[in-house]
Amino acid sequence: xxxxxxxxxxxxxxxxxxxxxxKTTLTxxxxxxxxxxxxxxAVKSNKIKKGATSDFMEIERQRGISVATSxxxxxxRDRKINILDTPGHKDFAEDTFRTLTAVDSVIVVIxxxxxxxxxxxxxxEVCRMRNIPMIVFINKLDxxxxxxxxxxxxxxxxxxxxxTPLSFPIGMGYDFKGIYNVWEKNINLFSGDSKxxxxxxxxFDDVNNPGLEKIIGEKAATDLRDNLELVYEVYPDFNxxxxxxxxxxxxxxxxxxxxxxxxxxxxxxVDIAPNPLPKKAEERLVDPNxxxxxxxxxxxxxxxxxxxxxxxxxxxIVSGTFERNTPYLHVRHNKKLKFSSPNAFFAEKKEIVDxxxxxxxxxxxxxxxxxxxxxxxxxxxxxxxxxPSFSPEHFRYINNADPMKAKQLDKGISQLMDEGxxxxxxxxxxxxxxxxxxxxxxxxxxxxxLEHEYGAKCTYENLPVHKACWVEPADxxxxxxxxxxxxxxKFLAKDKQGQLVFLADSxxxxxxxxxxxxxxxxxxxxxxx
Numbered sequence: 466x467x468x469x470x471x472x473x474x475x476x477x478x479x480x481x482x483x484x485x486x487x488k489t490t491l492t493x494x495x496x497x498x499x500x501x502x503x504x505x506x507a508v509k510s511n512k513i514k515k516g517a518t519s520d521f522m523e524i525e526r527q528r529g530i531s532v533a534t535s536x537x538x539x540x541x542r543d544r545k546i547n548i549l550d551t552p553g554h555k556d557f558a559e560d561t562f563r564t565l566t567a568v569d570s571v572i573v574v575i576x577x578x579x580x581x582x583x584x585x586x587x588x589x590e591v592c593r594m595r596n597i598p599m600i601v602f603i604n605k606l607d608x609x610x611x612x613x614x615x616x617x618x619x620x621x622x623x624x625x626x627x628x629t630p631l632s633f634p635i636g637m638g639y640d641f642k643g644i645y646n647v648w649e650k651n652i653n654l655f656s657g658d659s660k661x662x663x664x665x666x667x668x669f670d671d672v673n674n675p676g677l678e679k680i681i682g683e684k685a686a687t688d689l690r691d692n693l694e695l696v697y698e699v700y701p702d703f704n705x706x707x708x709x710x711x712x713x714x715x716x717x718x719x720x721x722x723x724x725x726x727x728x729x730x731x732x733x734x735v736d737i738a739p740n741p742l743p744k745k746a747e748e749r750l751v752d753p754n755x756x757x758x759x760x761x762x763x764x765x766x767x768x769x770x771x772x773x774x775x776x777x778x779x780x781x782i783v784s785g786t787f788e789r790n791t792p793y794l795h796v797r798h799n800k801k802l803k804f805s806s807p808n809a810f811f812a813e814k815k816e817i818v819d820x821x822x823x824x825x826x827x828x829x830x831x832x833x834x835x836x837x838x839x840x841x842x843x844x845x846x847x848x849x850x851x852x853p854s855f856s857p858e859h860f861r862y863i864n865n866a867d868p869m870k871a872k873q874l875d876k877g878i879s880q881l882m883d884e885g886x887x888x889x890x891x892x893x894x895x896x897x898x899x900x901x902x903x904x905x906x907x908x909x910x911x912x913x914x915l916e917h918e919y920g921a922k923c924t925y926e927n928l929p930v931h932k933a934c935w936v937e938p939a940d941x942x943x944x945x946x947x948x949x950x951x952x953x954x955k956f957l958a959k960d961k962q963g964q965l966v967f968l969a970d971s972x973x974x975x976x977x978x979x980x981x982x983x984x985x986x987x988x989x990x991x992x993x994x
Contacts, residue, residue, distance in 0.1 A: 468786060468822065472753050475824030476738045477547040477781075479564055481589075482574035483582035487604040491574055491721040492537065492550045498731055499539030499546065536779060536810045536826045544735050547826055563837065563885065565591055566849075567763040567781035567826065570598040570738045572730070573624075573714075574721075577603055577610030577637070581623040589624045596711035598739055601628065602730055607655070607720045609638035614695070617716065626714045627707075629700045632729050634718045635681055635689050642681045644718055644726050645672070645689060647696065648703070648733050654680065655725055705737050741824030744783045746840075746847040751784050753823035758785035758793065759842040760827075761849040762835050765884045776880060777808065777828040778835040785843065787821045796840040796848060804829050836962075837885045856989040857888055857901030860930040860968065861908060866922035877919030881911055882961055890933065890958035890966055899958060899968070900925075901933055929970055933958075934987035936965040949982045 482488045537548045549568055551561040565571070571592050575581060592599055603616055611619070613634055620628055635642040635652075643654040672693055677686045707713035715733065719726020741753040751759055764779040780787075787793075792801040808828035809818040821827050829835075840847050865874050878898065882889040887902040902908060908925060915921045936957075938946050950957065956968045967987060969975045979987060 468756070469754055471545075471786075471822040472824060473740050474543065474545050475547070475741050475822065476544055476570075476735065477549070477568055477741060477824045477826070478570045478572060478734075478738060479549040479551055479561075479568040480572050480574060481551055481561065481565075481585070481592075483576070483579070483584040486574045486576040486579070486582070486585070487721045488574045489550060491572070491602065491604065491727065492548055494721050494724050494727045495546075495548060495731055496537060496539055497724065498728060499541045536828070538810055538826075541731065542735055545825075546735070547824065549826070561588060562591055563763050565595070565597065566761075567779075568597065569740070569742045569824070570600070572734070573599055573601045575601060575603050575616070575620065577605045577616065577718075578608060580611055580616060580619050586623060589626070593625065593711065598709050598711055599626070599714045600730070600734060600738075601626070601714055601716040602721075602726075603716065603718045604721050606634050606637055606644075606718055606726070607641055607723055613637075613692070613718065617700075620714075620716070627701065627712060628714050628716050629703050630696055630718075631703060631715045631733055632717045632719070632726060633689075633692060633696060635685050640685070641720075642685050644729065645693065646729050647693075648715075648729065652677075652680070653726065653729065655720075655723070708737060709739055741783075744849060746849050748845075748847055751847065751849075753784050755784040757843040757845065758787050759783045759840065759845070759847055760787065761841070762837055762839045765831065765835060765837060776831045776833070776883075778831040778839075780827050780829060780841060782821055782823050782825050782827065783849070784823050786823075787825075787827055789817070789819045793841045794844050794846075795834060796842060796846050797836070798834065802834065802841075806830060833880075833883070836883060856933045858903055858932075859905055859908070860890075860899055860901045860928045860933075861925040862928055863898050863900050864924045864926065866924045870921045873919045874915065874921035874923060877915045877921050878911075880919075881914060887911060888933070889961050890968065893957045893959065894954055899928060899930075901930075928968075930968045931971045932969050932975065932989060933960075934967045934969055934975060934989060935960070936967050937986040937988060938965070940984070943984065945982055945984055949978075949985050953978070 480488050480492055537550065539546055549564050551564050565588075573585060573589060575585065589599070601620060603613075610616075613630075617628055617630065620626055631648040632644050632646045634644055641655055643652055645652050672690055677689070681689070701713065703715055704713060708715065715737070717726060717730045717733070719730065721727060743750050743752045745751075746759075760780045760782040762778045762780055766777050766779065787807065789807055790803055790805055792803040794800075795802050806817045807821065809816050809821065810826070810828065818827070838849070840849055863878065865871055878889060878900075881887070887900050887907050890899040890901060891897070892899065900908070900911065912923060912925075915923055940946060953967060956970070958966050958968055960966050967978070969978070975987060978985070
């Protein structure tokens with residue numbers, strides 16, 4: 466019984482957006498309401514040298530962007546809430562795609578002035594493919610931006626969503642007076658004083674009450690009544706089943722920086738968001754309420770604490786309970802492992818936990834046993850689906866800049882690649898190492914981390930590769946395959962798992978290769994089994 470009660474309390478969700486829409490700021494404010502932090506480190510202000518609670522890598526502080534996904538948890542209204550704050554920058558999109566395999570629902574943050582941006586479109590598409598329930602939060606209402614109805618149209622058209630506003634702004638920018646909460650039928654007035662951590666609300670069941678003019682002024686009151694009439698006429702009523710199936714998306718308005726409209730979002734989220742959902746494994750569908758434990762690694766982070774060379778594997782618990790010091794089966798290695806200090810996360814603080822339940826995220830200290838996508842179970846051989854490696858878009862040779870530090874460089878590259886920061890290919894011909902990434906910014910991150918965490922220096926050389934194609938041989942002994950290997954030997958490499966990869970220099974060369982060697986299949990994703 467306890468298992469089911471605990472699972473009902475869990476809400477695990479991710480926050481996604483284009484960079485700079487205010488995702489990290491929103492995460493902070495949610496923690497503030499959960500009582501998890503006392504003051505929020507304004508991400509942009511240089512007065513507070515704290516940096517945001519969820520950005521804890523030096524390079525993130527310098528750039529003001531999130532590079533790694535961080536995991537944060539807090540309790541609110543008798544619920545245990547797990548947030549996965551994802552990088553918005555497109556160079557780190559792969560990390561975000563992987564994180565989306567570990568969430569049960571998503572909050573999409575949109576900037577009121579910029580509207581729907583390119584990165585948001587890509588991420589929402591991934592959520593739509595998986596039917597993940599989404600709530601939209603339109604941020605930065607204290608600045609001048611697009612008209613609320615225009616924004617709702619844009620969200621519907623560009624993101625292909627069906628929306629229903631559960632709160633509506635009164636004015637915007639200089640005229641911003643507050644928000645009418647459609648969900649709870651009350652008005653939250655904006656004081657513009659960001660020092661106040663939490664704003665007061667006024668219950669207002671009836672917008673036709675003449676008292677409204679006294680509070681917000683005549684023009685604003687008339688506008689609000691007209692707008693709400695439109696909202697009720699044009700948009701569908703909120704229906705939780707439709708939302709849970711991914712067919713209806715509630716929209717909230719607010720300003721995360723001024724902590725405005727965030728409570729409304731959180732209160733509604735806690736009521737409607739899904740409990741932990743079943744997850745598909747290759748063998749069967751796994752239900753969270755099953756007694757037996759199962760979970761999978763969706764992220765690995767090296768050197769969470771630079772003083773100790775530690776690696777943490779982040780595991781999403783899919784079913785049952787995970788207990789400390791209990792042996793569990795590592796499916797890929799087919800061996801039992803037990804963990805004496807599993808971590809739960811609380812902003813920057815980590816705590817050792819004795820027991821965790823389905824829906825929770827646990828960090829396990831790892832000495833190199835785990836790869837992204839690995840499964841841990843109580844004994845059943847399960848493999849969870851859907852954590853692929855995509856073909857990188859940028860390729861460079863990596864060279865050692867300090868011959869005395871060759872071992873440190875090898876170790877550093879090996880560990881960073883396990884994290885999924887980038888992919889490593891080793892040329893068959895001369896064993897030169899090539900690093901492939903989704904975005905160019907990752908090369909800086911790798912160089913910076915190699916130097917600061919491993920004491921190794923590296924340089925890069927450009928390499929004209931268009932795509933990495935994983936090779937699926939039809940028959941390793943066939944003449945065709947032997948000829949393919951002989952002709953293309955300069956372009957063949959092995960990835961970290963030892964799979965054969967063809968580094969094609971152009972789309973044309975992929976086309977020609979496929980015509981010439983029809984039985985040699987090429988894939989752009991490593992998970993082609």
